[in-house]
Amino acid sequence: MYIKVNKDLCSGCEACLQSCPYDAIVMKDGKAEITELCQLCRACLSVCPEGAISEVKEAADLKETDQGKGVWVFAEQRDGKIAGVSLELLGAGKGLAEKLGTELAAVLFGGTADDAQELIRWGAEKVFHCNDPLLSTFNDEPYASLLSKLIVEQKPEIVLTGATPIGRSFFPRVAARLRAGLTADCTSLEIDNETKNLLQIRPAFGGNIMATIFCPHARPQMATVRPRVMKKGEYDASRKGEVVAVSAKGITSRTRVVETVKEIAETAINLQDANVIVAGGRGMGGDKGFQLLRELAEVLGASVAASRAAVDEGWIPYRHQVGQTGKTVGPKLYIACGISGAVQHLVGMQSSDIIIAINKNPEAPIFRVATYGIVGDVHEIVPLLTKKIKDLKG
């Protein structure tokens, strides 16, 4: 497929130039022209007042694809503990499987027979389980090789995993090997009613805008999904399913995990379990500003978090970062102070129950997701709020 400008219809109004996020439209002899930078996002189609821009289908677009069958969730375990995001994906995967009229399966490397049953209780109809010791500890090559082998044999149409260090490291290898499309860090998944393609929604351009990605031909459709953005399915202790034993015969590795060392970063764990989070951004202005946040956090019994801007400024360590490249959190109360609200940040906190935004710029995008918005100077508002709550608690 490609995008074409009908030069006879083009009036040279340049409306399409602004609409293109890729700078792929140029004016040539007073008419718009699509350059090779075009990513087929179709943003320009609707803005042309003359209807001069259209998509042109090519033979390859009409080619039938062997869709495959089944929705798979790679269930990540570390030290025998199944990752929360894997259970969330079983919840989301169930919805996708129902829409497609297909089955939901989990893939488990390492772990015990009971872990496999647990995945069934969380919604999997089938579990492909390999308990070979080679796979008990995460290692890219054997994980990628065995999952690729299973996919080639079974031909699932969708394969999902959590956007964790593990999923983000070995899924790309699988996608490269299978010539499959892989979308990173999705925050939402849908099925296109007409084509049955998986629509993978993720923040793009540093997180300032959302993009819907799809794979028109390649199968399986693969995606990593942010933790804590999907809801877990229903746990049913009596649910029965099939466990398929998978052999790791012939799987080798050129890397060896010598040791795994735990460093309990308390704040990192606190953040994801916190009921109340006080977060600061560039608007806090520096260390002194963050001191105000710590005081507010103390009276609320909250954890302190930050946007990428504040972390990049060096005002607070990386482990406090919330957002696309930091942690995803979902507290009861999230107080965003001096945070403008780039999507990069929003995707990490917008599932919070109540969001309070304090920012001096009334146009700041953070107000778009806020439950309560206060336009004002954080250096005035935050200490006032701290004092008020302190008084209230006596």
Added chain:
Amino acid sequence: MRIVVCIKQVPDSAEVRINPETNTLIRDGVPTIINPYDVHALEAGLQIREKTGGKVTVLTMGPPQAETALREALAMGADEAVLLTDRTFAGSDTWATAYTLSKAIEHIGADVILCGKQAIDGDTAQVGPEIAEFMDIPHISYIRKIVDVSIDRLVVQRLMDDGFDVIESSPPVLLTVVRELNVPRMPSLKGKMAAKKAEIKKMSAADIKADENDLGLKGSPTQVRNIFAPEAKTDRKMLEGTAEEKIDTLVKELVGLKCI
């Protein structure tokens, strides 16, 4: 040791703004830089060269303007720079990008390949591991420390959510690095002068003997269907009045919701 560092030219701020009226990106006047993670990868490459000897090649795929990023890398101390540029590369997703880079690296020759963990514009973290797969070599992600490196042995620490893993391997290998690995050096004045005059080697699709069906938009399994601005909440309340009054209202609301 033959060291290849893959870099990407990105907009300086990851926080490129959106025009709220037209929902389009405002990119005018945003300068470009080397992706910050890639600068740490380059520093790691230079440190490995200092230890084992050898050559550091920086490689990027992009439009002719990406030459600026390569010159910055040369100024930091890279020995040579290669720009992969060809109209057929345009529209590449991570799969096609990694395929193209892997073909170029095979052409250049490498024992250790270094990449940043991810680029700050796309944030996918996919290209590094995919290059390794195309080249059929192992990769190790999120390197926070290189404990030992030589032509026949490599020991590194991989950063994980709950700590780190110590991993052993041997070249050829691809590593993706995180920021805590090192503190990148500043380019020297002499380096800057030399970089200005240095020759940038250019490679096209024909030079790397790539299959054109695997390049650019044509070779990309994923496509962008549409882009849109995130939705606004409908039930939000903007609090009015003086600062005192706003806080009073807020605290009352929060008490009502049993948040405090």
